[in-house]
Amino acid sequence: MTRLVYDGTFEGLLTAVYEIYERKLTTVKLEKGEYNINGLFENLIQVTTNEVRAIRVLNGLKQKLSPIGIQRLYIAHLAGIENDDDTIVSFIRYAFDYNRNIEDDYGNKHVLRISKVVGMMRREKHRMEAFVRFQKLKDKTYYAAIQPDFNVLPLLIKHFKNRYADQKWIIYDIKREYGLYYDLHDAEFISLEFSSVKGANNVMAAFSEDEEIYQHLWKNYFNSVNIPARKNTKLHLRHIPKRYWKHLTEKI
Amino acid sequence: MIEARITEKLNILADAAKYDVSCASSGSKRKNENKGLGNASNGICHSYTEDGRCVSLLKILLTNHCIFDCAYCVSRKTNDIKRAAFTVQEVVDLTINFYRRNYIEGLFLSSGIFKDADYTMERLVRIAKKLRTEHNFNGYIHLKSIPGASDELTREAGLYADRLSVNLEMPTEAGLKLLAPDKNRQDMIDPMAFLNKEIIQRTEEKKLFKKAPMFAPAGQSTQVIIGATPENDNQILQTANYFYKNFNLKRVYYSGYVPVLADKRLPALNTSVPMVRENRLYQADWLLRNYGFKVDEIVNNQQPLLDLDIDPKLGWAIRNMQAFPVDINKADLQMILRVPGIGVQSAQKIVRARKFAKLNWDQLKKIGVAINRAKYFIICKSNEFERRDLTGTNIKQFILAESKSKYLKDVTTQLSIF
Numbered sequence: 001m002t003r004l005v006y007d008g009t010f011e012g013l014l015t016a017v018y019e020i021y022e023r024k025l026t027t028v029k030l031e032k033g034e035y036n037i038n039g040l041f042e043n044l045i046q047v048t049t050n051e052v053r054a055i056r057v058l059n060g061l062k063q064k065l066s067p068i069g070i071q072r073l074y075i076a077h078l079a080g081i082e083n084d085d086d087t088i089v090s091f092i093r094y095a096f097d098y099n100r101n102i103e104d105d106y107g108n109k110h111v112l113r114i115s116k117v118v119g120m121m122r123r124e125k126h127r128m129e130a131f132v133r134f135q136k137l138k139d140k141t142y143y144a145a146i147q148p149d150f151n152v153l154p155l156l157i158k159h160f161k162n163r164y165a166d167q168k169w170i171i172y173d174i175k176r177e178y179g180l181y182y183d184l185h186d187a188e189f190i191s192l193e194f195s196s197v198k199g200a201n202n203v204m205a206a207f208s209e210d211e212e213i214y215q216h217l218w219k220n221y222f223n224s225v226n227i228p229a230r231k232n233t234k235l236h237l238r239h240i241p242k243r244y245w246k247h248l249t250e251k252i
Numbered sequence: 253m254i255e256a257r258i259t260e261k262l263n264i265l266a267d268a269a270k271y272d273v274s275c276a277s278s279g280s281k282r283k284n285e286n287k288g289l290g291n292a293s294n295g296i297c298h299s300y301t302e303d304g305r306c307v308s309l310l311k312i313l314l315t316n317h318c319i320f321d322c323a324y325c326v327s328r329k330t331n332d333i334k335r336a337a338f339t340v341q342e343v344v345d346l347t348i349n350f351y352r353r354n355y356i357e358g359l360f361l362s363s364g365i366f367k368d369a370d371y372t373m374e375r376l377v378r379i380a381k382k383l384r385t386e387h388n389f390n391g392y393i394h395l396k397s398i399p400g401a402s403d404e405l406t407r408e409a410g411l412y413a414d415r416l417s418v419n420l421e422m423p424t425e426a427g428l429k430l431l432a433p434d435k436n437r438q439d440m441i442d443p444m445a446f447l448n449k450e451i452i453q454r455t456e457e458k459k460l461f462k463k464a465p466m467f468a469p470a471g472q473s474t475q476v477i478i479g480a481t482p483e484n485d486n487q488i489l490q491t492a493n494y495f496y497k498n499f500n501l502k503r504v505y506y507s508g509y510v511p512v513l514a515d516k517r518l519p520a521l522n523t524s525v526p527m528v529r530e531n532r533l534y535q536a537d538w539l540l541r542n543y544g545f546k547v548d549e550i551v552n553n554q555q556p557l558l559d560l561d562i563d564p565k566l567g568w569a570i571r572n573m574q575a576f577p578v579d580i581n582k583a584d585l586q587m588i589l590r591v592p593g594i595g596v597q598s599a600q601k602i603v604r605a606r607k608f609a610k611l612n613w614d615q616l617k618k619i620g621v622a623i624n625r626a627k628y629f630i631i632c633k634s635n636e637f638e639r640r641d642l643t644g645t646n647i648k649q650f651i652l653a654e655s656k657s658k659y660l661k662d663v664t665t666q667l668s669i670f
Contacts, residue, residue, distance in 0.1 A: 104604035107615045115601075130296045134353045142352060165287045166388070167352060213255055214349045220259050221350075224266035225311065226301040229510050229525055235304025239297070249355070250299055 001027045006047040008032040010077050013085060014054035016047045017092050030085040057092075064095045069103040076117045079150045087113045125152045129159050131240075132171060133249045135215075136208040142169040143203055145247055153180055157187050215249050222250035262346070264336040268316040268327050269362055272419070272475060273507045277308040277357035277392040279470035280414040288388025289351065292414050292470075295392075296357055309360040309394060310350050314338055314375055318364030322421070322432035323515045324480050327364045331513065337366075343379050344387065351391050358392030358414070359383070369400035377405055380412035392470070397447065399439040406443055410450060415470040415502070418443050420495075423488045427481035430517055447472055448499045471502040478533065479526040480509040480518055486556035489536055493547040496540065506533040532558040539565055542596060543589050562648060566592040569629055570644030580632040581610045593625030625651055 006012035090110040134142035172179035181190045245251040278295025297306035315337035316327040347359045383389040395413040422428040425437045454467035492504040508530035511521045539545040588599045598620040610633035628647045631637045
């Protein structure tokens with residue numbers, strides 16, 4: 001078995017695929033991070049991300065997969081789940097080795113696993129589209145902190161940009177310490193300096209005048225629409241798991 | 253304090269609106285093309301109440317003052333409750349400010365009838381118009397069509413709203429006469445028929461002229477209350493089917509009656525909400541809309557009630573054992589959809605995947621098929637399959653024995669209190 005150490009980017013992963021074919025490797029294992037020699041006799045290759053090589057692999061994939069199929073690989077990689085880099089590589093090798101598009105071959109374990117991971121990512125993205133709670137700041141920027149299970153922020157740009165085109169907003173991923181800022185024209189990635197992690201979650205000092213009123217009204221509304229005779233805690237928790245509560249105005 | 257007054261109004265008018273179960277914010281295709289606020293497309297549930305229901309729209313009544321005296325309704329005129337009414341501006345401000353904070357997908361506005369139908373409808377339309385024209389609001393708007401309102405107002409409502417709905421309230425005319433003597437079923441059907449005609453016509457226009465305005469792009473829906481009157485499931489589902497077929501409704505909602513009022517025509521106050529029955533009706537409704545079932549296959553005069561123990565799809569399967577076993581690797585999609593334990597997504601995956609190679613039990617399980625139910629009804633690439641000649645009743649017993657009903661658990665938790 002050969003271990004391939006790469007930088008964790010999608011380009012890096014595609015470069016690793018290039019190396020696998022170039023060196024005619026059979027069994028491989030991908031690892032993110034620094035080049036580190038632990039055992040003397042190990043087969044270990046450091047992959048240096050190379051745009052030209054990555055694009056060659058990508059162009060090859062375009063011959064074999066639909067544009068959506070390629071995007072799904074990118075999304076699966078964004079999930080950053082341990083060992084699933086190997087699934088992505090196996091998927092790509094299967095796609096290259098087979099003479100027709102294999103995206104729908106759910107009997108294949110790699111294809112099925114990618115489909116599961118993409119499903120998990122879509123679900124988390126959809127949850128964020130639902131659970132983001134903006135708080136209006138004094139400068140009329142709407143600010144929201146999130147802590148999604150996966151790195152879905154890049155997948156949120158389109159939705160929030162289309163929807164909130166006439167207000168400035170920030171969505172900040174506290175866990176991964178970066179955010180999205182929309183300035184009425186474009187959305188860009190930013191990172192903010194907070195005095196502590198708690199700071200990212202607590203911006204009350206900067207609230208606009210009417211912010212607390214609407215938070216109060218929303219909490220009241222949320223309680224008023226509940227029908228106690230139909231109480232169903234299990235269902236409630238399945239829809240909004242507790243880990244999301246700390247950013248939900250109505251559940252704080 | 254203005255703030256305290258708005259809070260009180262919101263509490264009263266949200267509380268009074270909550271028995272309308274419709275919450276959908278999907279089915280529209282309104283885009284944010286004017287760089288305004290919001291869009292309406294796929295529907296998002298922004299929160300869930302403790303009863304597990306989705307909160308998608310700001311669902312309120314404009315007022316709970318009402319000239320009608322419907323026995324099942326908290327807002328009926330003889331009920332001694334606090335009354336309130338929003339101003340047009342208050343509803344607009346709440347909608348915009350909730351929307352900007354990503355609390356909601358839009359507004360669901362209904363109302364008690366004050367003065368008369370047109371007077372009430374005119375105010376609902378005015379709010380929608382103001383949101384669209386003065387605030388560039390492209391979020392979702394669901395308006396109630398008030399029975400008896402003029403065609404002119406109903407047409408104007410369609411120009412601003414994404415969805416319109418008239419509630420049938422009771423599944424049959426007899427039920428309505430019993431509990432809502434002031435109301436007339438024809439008054440509810442007329443606006444539905446008018447809107448249906450108008451939607452079809454506008455859709456044709458839009459095909460010819462891209463610039464033609466949208467008209468209720470998310471269509472019409474309705475609601476019937478379940479368990480307040482003695483109609484059986486056959487009557488309820490036949491009614492739903494009739495309206496799906498003849499009025500192109502997008503959805504029929506079934507609202508299990510919550511006993512809120514003492515009235516000798518109604519179930520007693522301590523009666524529990526018929527949640528299992530409501531759930532079975534929704535499952536049956538899904539089979540009609542997404543699984544290609546005909547209503548008579550699910551309920552009919554010989555089989556007027558849905559089985560509360562098992563879901564209607566399993567019910568159909570065990571009554572029709574001659575249709576099984578289905579060969580997963582050969583049968584067409586429509587038949588695979590009829591197998592208990594296989595949903596729409598799994599069925600589609602199966603027909604795509606089998607083009608590459610025949611599927612076995614392990615693969616079916618990983619694709620998402622509930623094998624514990626499906627195993628009695630299918631064969632696949634394996635020598636193992638159900639060889640016993642089981643009757644439908646046997647299968648039902650086996651499945652019930654190994655699955656724990658979510659509702660059965662509810663019962664045990666209630667008993668353990670004592």
